[in-house]
Amino acid sequence: DVKVTQSSRYLVKRTGEKVFLECVQDMDHENMFWYRQDPGLGLRLIYFSYDVKMKEKGDIPEGYSVSREKKERFSLILESASTNQTSMYLCASSYRGTLQGRQPQHFGDGTRLSIL
């Protein structure tokens, strides 16, 4: 079974702090994704990566950056945390496959981040 592991289930940080959220997958997936999930807004894509050292902005990249130095690890960085970044953060991975966009995504259990 595919396993996507997020480093923390719950995290509390203060405004202005630099926050790192880590995600590791064990299935050699090319694609990795970071989403945030807020009530009434569903999942919104922050960044994704389709290869090591490659990254693409999603729909809401402002205030975030990412790092993918190794294929299995994708990190989300909040450069200077603000209260409006309090949310559930979900990491996912998928095979690239032979046809883009046809592979299911596998999710971690999420990190519930509170910024005080």
Add this chain to the structure above:
Amino acid sequence: SQQGEEDPQALSIQEGENATMNCSYKTSINNLQWYRQNSGRGLVHLILIRSNEREKHSGRLRVTLDTSKKSSSLLITASRAADTASYFCATSGTYKYIFGTGTRLKVLA
């Protein structure tokens, strides 16, 4: 931008009844996928239907796709209390997947 929109937003049924959820989307798709999310957990992939397919089954799940109406439905037959969760549709173009806001299903024992 949200492409998939589920309907209804919330659904409450008795155990043993069928549950139907609908998803509408706006642009052309390669495939449409359905996911389940239990409270406080990540999403779990349930089923994928390709744009050239009209219906697909997996156990108690039945998914239909109508590309002319840009809509899909997920039917869960003979529901169980363990089916209580949020259900999301997701459409995909190239790398990106776009998720709807979900249907919250509650199955009463």
